[in-house]
Amino acid sequence: MQKQVNFLCLSFLFLVSCSEARTKVENIPASFNGKTAMATFAGGCLWCIEAPFEQLEGVVSVYTGYAGGKEKNPSYAEVRSGKTSHKEAVQITYNPEVISFSELLDIFWQQFDPTDAGGSFHDRGSQYQSAIFYHSADQKAVAEASIKLLNTSGKFKKAVVTPIVKYSSFYRAEEEHQDYYKKKPKEYTAYLRDSGRYKFINDHWNTPKPEQYPSPSPTALKQRLTDLQYRVTKEQATEQAFNNPYDSNKQQGIYVCIVSGAPLFSSADKFDSKTGWPSFTKPIDARFLTKKIDKAHGMTRVEVRSKFGNSHSGHVFYDGPAPTRLRYCMNSASFRFIKKENMEKEGYGSYLWLLN
Numbered sequence: 001m002q003k004q005v006n007f008l009c010l011s012f013l014f015l016v017s018c019s020e021a022r023t024k025v026e027n028i029p030a031s032f033n034g035k036t037a038m039a040t041f042a043g044g045c046l047w048c049i050e051a052p053f054e055q056l057e058g059v060v061s062v063y064t065g066y067a068g069g070k071e072k073n074p075s076y077a078e079v080r081s082g083k084t085s086h087k088e089a090v091q092i093t094y095n096p097e098v099i100s101f102s103e104l105l106d107i108f109w110q111q112f113d114p115t116d117a118g119g120s121f122h123d124r125g126s127q128y129q130s131a132i133f134y135h136s137a138d139q140k141a142v143a144e145a146s147i148k149l150l151n152t153s154g155k156f157k158k159a160v161v162t163p164i165v166k167y168s169s170f171y172r173a174e175e176e177h178q179d180y181y182k183k184k185p186k187e188y189t190a191y192l193r194d195s196g197r198y199k200f201i202n203d204h205w206n207t208p209k210p211e212q213y214p215s216p217s218p219t220a221l222k223q224r225l226t227d228l229q230y231r232v233t234k235e236q237a238t239e240q241a242f243n244n245p246y247d248s249n250k251q252q253g254i255y256v257c258i259v260s261g262a263p264l265f266s267s268a269d270k271f272d273s274k275t276g277w278p279s280f281t282k283p284i285d286a287r288f289l290t291k292k293i294d295k296a297h298g299m300t301r302v303e304v305r306s307k308f309g310n311s312h313s314g315h316v317f318y319d320g321p322a323p324t325r326l327r328y329c330m331n332s333a334s335f336r337f338i339k340k341e342n343m344e345k346e347g348y349g350s351y352l353w354l355l356n
Helices: 046-053 076-081 101-111 137-153 185-195 197-204 218-224 227-235 349-355
Strands: 037-042 059-067 087-094 131-134 164-166 170-172 253-257 263-266 289-294 301-306 311-317 327-330 335-339
Touching: 037 101, 046 059, 046 087, 046 101, 046 185, 076 087, 087 101, 087 131, 087 170, 101 137, 101 197, 131 137, 137 164, 185 197, 218 227, 227 311, 253 349, 263 349, 289 311
Parallel strands: 131 164
Antiparallel strands: 037 087, 037 131, 059 087, 059 170, 253 263, 253 335, 289 301, 301 311, 311 327
16 A cells, blocks of 8 residues: 555646647646546537546546547537538546546446437437547457446446447537536536436436435544544555455455445456555546545555545555556455345445446
8 A cells, every 4th residue: 555656747737739729728636647648439419428527536628529520620510410520529638547548438338328329319410429439459448348348237228339439530619618517507407408318317327426425424433433444534544454354355246435335346346456455447436536646654646535435445556457557455444345145235236237
């Protein structure tokens, strides 16, 4: 857990060229600057696919635009009409040493119907079809594995038809189409509802909601948790390596926050890092976590916290296995493990598909 990682360059980076005609204020967390990569997704209406990625730690910027076509500098009106070969899309710049493409892809799947080949909800035509535009061989491999998992899990009644396409082009949309959910929240909310997108998402996914996972008071926690559990989650202590219950746990199930009960990690993503602490390649949903710079003990690391429990879980390092190359090094004391056979009765049945 104390291992230092040589990944953070803390100099402030400005990632948008001054020559860009179409710009917006970027979401650049000063503590997570350094190495960057890009992800480009199409999932129907460009307004709706932008918002879910903007508040994630490790994401530098999110732009709406038009991707995959041959026409240069298309306009919204041209793309929307179906007169171009572009799709409405988003392009995400992210720090792969803080958040992985796999985590972004997991959130992408939860925003639209990937089994719809004709468009997206009431938006029909090729301009509204979904697509994953991969920027590297690793991204392509992650996308292929992700689709295979969705198709074998029974998550959807029909097969996923979202194509995996080599990235070729992306043009940023006009300024009025950037951050539409912020500029016109009423219109955005109405569009989500009336198009059918909101219902589809709620029917198929558990979008993180704070009210589902309340955090008890410190007094209540001290009564409920062991001394070690309290010191780890609320005082950022570190448990002893190789002497904790989940380092060598090989059972199927999920690891939930000991404070709030929020589902954080799956046994499907667990691996033996030989460090003495339970380690994972990715979380169940990046939106259940927060990540902060930790400079304690003379090191610069990324602390991982349970968002709704506001509790310390561990750290994430860029020295894990492919394809994410991340190692979420966690404290057993920050979790409660729920076996696969108990997930349904304990209210976590909607996550069983991850283990099938």
